[in-house]
Amino acid sequence: MKAVTISNLTKIYNTKAKTVTALKNINVEFEFGKFYLITGHSGSGKSTLLRIIGLIDNATSGDIFLNGTNIKELKSKQLADIRNKEIGFIFQEFFLDKFLTARENVTIPMLINKSFSAQEAKIRSNELLAAMGLSARANHFPKELSGGEQQRVAIARSLANNPNIILADEPTGNLDIENEIFIFEKLKEMSNNGKCIIMVSHSKDALKYADKVLEIENGELKC
Numbered sequence: 219m220k221a222v223t224i225s226n227l228t229k230i231y232n233t234k235a236k237t238v239t240a241l242k243n244i245n246v247e248f249e250f251g252k253f254y255l256i257t258g259h260s261g262s263g264k265s266t267l268l269r270i271i272g273l274i275d276n277a278t279s280g281d282i283f284l285n286g287t288n289i290k291e292l293k294s295k296q297l298a299d300i301r302n303k304e305i306g307f308i309f310q311e312f313f314l315d316k317f318l319t320a321r322e323n324v325t326i327p328m329l330i331n332k333s334f335s336a337q338e339a340k341i342r343s344n345e346l347l348a349a350m351g352l353s354a355r356a357n358h359f360p361k362e363l364s365g366g367e368q369q370r371v372a373i374a375r376s377l378a379n380n381p382n383i384i385l386a387d388e389p390t391g392n393l394d395i396e397n398e399i400f401i402f403e404k405l406k407e408m409s410n411n412g413k414c415i416i417m418v419s420h421s422k423d424a425l426k427y428a429d430k431v432l433e434i435e436n437g438e439l440k441c
């Protein structure tokens with residue numbers, strides 16, 4: 219089964235000023251156990267595609283299948299469930315809750331999901347932070363962490379409910395090369411463990427890690 223299948227996807231933004239066709243007739247498949255890199259110029263539609271796959275935004279037309287299910291057939295509660303359990307999202311800006319510690323940030327998705335008790339969620343958060351080399355930082359608030367550490371917390375949070383699809387939108391855009399390599403290696407490890415990783419990045423180093431590179435130009439997939 220494919221992780222994600224996209225068929226004839228088009229996205230049009232209607233603003234007061236003008237109409238923008240951000241994605242034009244995209245057809246693509248993403249498999250489990252593979253690391254995909256999406257590249258393309260600024261404004262080409264990369265984030266739009268990731269947001270639509272991550273159920274944060276809607277397509278204007280076309281079909282999206284996640285784990286073989288057409289998302290058009292799902293009700294909003296089911297979509298919210300998939301967003302929480304099946305998909306992990308990592309953003310360039312980290313988006314940690316500044317009022318919560320690193321551990322609490324990682325714990326929250328598990329408590330929302332309700333498949334973990336508070337105690338289990340705490341233990342799992344500690345394990346996920348340890349895997350990111352952050353055991354000593356679990357009780358720190360985001361402002362007490364470096365950018366690289368904050369992004370590692372965000373990655374631990376994205377893994378909280380053990381999703382099979384990880385979407386990363388320029389996850390190392392604000393980081394130095396050392397943190398960048400650490401994060402690419404972690405994402406590669408996840409794909410080796412069977413997850414489907416789809417990452418947008420402008421980094422040349424990312425090419426070494428990707429199983430497949432997809433280029434978007436003006437809303438169209440080139441290869």
Ligand SMILES: Nc1ncnc2c1ncn2[C@@H]1O[C@H](COP(=O)(O)OP(=O)(O)OP(=O)(O)O)[C@@H](O)[C@H]1O
Nearest residue numbers: 231233238240258259260261262263264265266267
């Ligand atoms: N909410 C919106 N309303 C109107 N137009 C939008 C909206 N979001 C994005 N766009 C437009 O859609 C196009 C694609 O934007 P998108 O953010 O997907 O590009 P991108 O490839 O991620 O660029 P970057 O590399 O700069 O992040 C751009 O022309 C952008 O201006």
Ligand SMILES: [Mg+2]
Nearest residue numbers: 264265266387
């Ligand atoms: Mg973008």
